Amino acid sequence: MMRSADVDRVRSLPLFRVMSDTAFRDVTGGAFLQKFPAGTTLLTEGDTVDFLYVLLDGSVELGASWNDKDTTLAVLRPVSTFILAAVVLDADALMSAQTIERSDILMLSGEALRRAMREDAAFSVAVAQELSGCYRGLVRAIKSQKLRGGLERLANYLITQKIRQGGADTFTLPHEKRLLASVLGMTPENLSRAFASIADYGVVINGPQVTIARPLVLERLAKPDPLIDNHTPPTDAPIGKAQRERWPTDRHQRTGS
Amino acid sequence: MMRSADVDRVRSLPLFRVMSDTAFRDVTGGAFLQKFPAGTTLLTEGDTVDFLYVLLDGSVELGASWNDKDTTLAVLRPVSTFILAAVVLDADALMSAQTIERSDILMLSGEALRRAMREDAAFSVAVAQELSGCYRGLVRAIKSQKLRGGLERLANYLITQKIRQGGADTFTLPHEKRLLASVLGMTPENLSRAFASIADYGVVINGPQVTIARPLVLERLAKPDPLIDNHTPPTDAPIGKAQRERWPTDRHQRTGS
DNA sequence: CGTCACGATTGACATTTATCAAGCGTACGT
DNA sequence: ACGTACGCTTGATAAATGTCAATCGTGACG
Structure with missing residues (x-):
């Protein structure tokens, strides 16, 4: 279902690096890896969210609309997860997701994710860190929007x-x-x-x-x-939103080696 | 240090309800409960965050400023936690916090919180849920700001x-x-x-x-x-941001009794 | 090769929002 | 009771932003 290189890329994300092998196999067991053409709507706001999405290649727009207007909340590049918050709460999506270009997207069962969180403290800590990073990204966005x-x-x-x-x-x-x-x-x-x-x-x-x-x-x-502005320099390491937020004052370096 | 009624109120928050008694005692052990007059600045953006704040009584404004302008990101009422994301990442605050009226505020050690997360999966799941609720609140705020x-x-x-x-x-x-x-x-x-x-x-x-x-x-x-609008009706139960976001489609009711 | 679709740009104009200034009312302290 | 400080309101005006329309260039496709 997934190429080994793709498995490795997901595995090396901060979110999944901390999981045990068995938990990781459990979560990726029923996963789909799909290629979507440009302009594909992956998810519409209001939809029930059954999967955590992981963008492996291409790019994805997260947007929202109201009263015939629409706006873009974020543009994602590989490797990024999205709609994590909705998955954690098993709630409806507040944003739509659409591919901008041809994209490889991995879909992980939300149910399996939530189970893994309950059973693996290290993993749910990683989820909380990723969510914190996403949260802070939004705080920056609102500040930019309202202050500038x-x-x-x-x-x-x-x-x-x-x-x-x-x-x-x-x-x-x-x-x-x-x-x-x-x-x-x-x-x-x-x-x-x-x-x-x-x-x-x-x-x-x-x-x-x-x-x-x-x-x-x-x-x-x-x-x-x-x-307001997160001037994280480029890096080749697979990085999550949490790491982006920690730089440059990463007080908790746990990738010691 | 804390009145028993205050302890109960914190304990009954969704965040802390799932903790073991020993973990809860550990987290609240070195806690401060302080009364602040109106207009007190609790935290300025950019500050290092050492504590998770819990508003027990009064009200608090979360704001931010840039270039001589400032704006309010949220107004909190009891019982609410704040700057959870910064505590989880052990990062600097992106928002300032200031009391609007005389307020009772509990301060819990961030270090102890992070330790409890690592040791107690149920607690870190609760933290992830609370963060998800906060995240979704911000998504609603941005949508309101950009679309209306x-x-x-x-x-x-x-x-x-x-x-x-x-x-x-x-x-x-x-x-x-x-x-x-x-x-x-x-x-x-x-x-x-x-x-x-x-x-x-x-x-x-x-x-x-x-x-x-x-x-x-x-x-x-x-x-x-x-x-966009979270029309959660009033309730007397102590409710977290996560619960607010789950209503009315709470697919995971775990307070079964 | 031509045509078409579409993104980008520019201009004219309408609407929204901010700024500056003045005045009103009320709560508070002396 | 008086004055004052402060929040609120209103008006005049400026600045920012959105809307509508036309044009240009380019890339896709027949």
């Missing part, structure tokens, strides 16, 4: 993106601009104008290519704040 | 408040309007105007007294949605 204006959100997004992609002054926007607009909580038209305005702060846009020509000028506009 | 306009947010707030206070057409706003404005993500001036506008939808304001004269008209404006 559109231009400031964009400026900080660009700075964060630059760092996450390695720190070079030129990088590529990872998504369509329309999607970015939805993430940033504005209309595509407004994002376009924001890109035009931000040229005054030394940002050069060339299609999906962005060059931050005068980083200090941009920073003066953005005023990035570690309590 | 100010007047719609106010309308839904009033409907939610009406239900939470028992369902009568007349009820009392639980906070100052300036605080409500901050919760709803608008300026006090704007909230004032929103209250004036909402009179057209059959809402009569008299100081802190609100009367919803034509509920159906207001609902047509508000379009409340269970995927």
Whole structure:
């Protein structure tokens, strides 16, 4: 059902690394690994959630809608789990999930997950840590949304993106601009104008290519704040939302070796 | 250090009900119960978090600020825990906490909490459930913020408040309007105007007294949605964020008796 | 090769929200 | 009782954001 390489990738996630082999086999026993084309709706808000999803390849948008409007709450990249909170509570989904590009997605039985939590304290601690990381990600998102204006959100997004992609002054926007607009909580038209305005702060846009020509000028506009922006640098280690939140002050290093 | 009645109240929280007596004693052993006057800052964003806070009496505002602006993320009423996510990750606080009125607050050692999680699977499951509830509360908040306009947010707030206070057409706003404005993500001036506008939808304001004269008209404006608004009815049982999120489709009733 | 669909951009305009300023009412302390 | 501080309200105005419409460029597909 799963290739061994995929099993390894899941196993090496912080969430599953702490599980016993038997518990891991139990949880992955009835799992599905599916490939979905771009634009597939995996889950609609309000749906009953039977599975924990793990994005192994591709990308997924988490969104929500109300009254003919819709917005994007997050864009996920591999390797990420999603709708963990709904699985833990065995509750309905509050967000929709849709593939952005062709994606490999692993689906783990929610029931088995909850059983494993009850039987394995280390695992449920890992779940609690992952959830804490997700929670803090949302706190950052709300703070950005309520405290900053559109231009400031964009400026900080660009700075964060630059760092996450390695720190070079030129990088590529990872998504369509329309999607970015939805993430940033504005209309595509407004994002376009924001890109035009931000040229005054030394940002050069060339299609999906962005060059931050005068980083200090941009920073003066953005005023990035570690309590809002999570400037976690890129890493090849499989990382969960919890680890992202712990850096750089990881007081509990348990991967000692 | 704690009155027996207070111990009982904490013990009966979903978070702590599942703990063994010995684990509970261990966690509450080095606990402080303190009374704070109104307006006391308990915690500033960025601070190291050493304790899990439990609000036993009074009320507490969770807020955040950036660039001389500030906003309120939540207002807590007894009995609630707060900054659980930071405690679980042993990370810095992303929000500030301040008493709104004179409050009784219990402070439990974060270190002891994390130890109890590692040793007691049932407890760490309860922590994961509470965190899931908090997470979903934030998802609702972001959806409200990004998808609705100010007047719609106010309308839904009033409907939610009406239900939470028992369902009568007349009820009392639980906070100052300036605080409500901050919760709803608008300026006090704007909230004032929103209250004036909402009179057209059959809402009569008299100081802190609100009367919803034509509920159906207001609902047509508000379009409340269970995927955004948590219309949990009032209860006398000590309830956690997780329970709030499970109602009304609690598929895992474990308080069987 | 042409056509079509779609994302991005730009302009004009409407709506919403914030800001500044003034005035009102009430609770509180002297 | 008086004054004062503070929350609330209202008005005038500015800034930000959304909406509608048109255009441009590009990539997919017949």
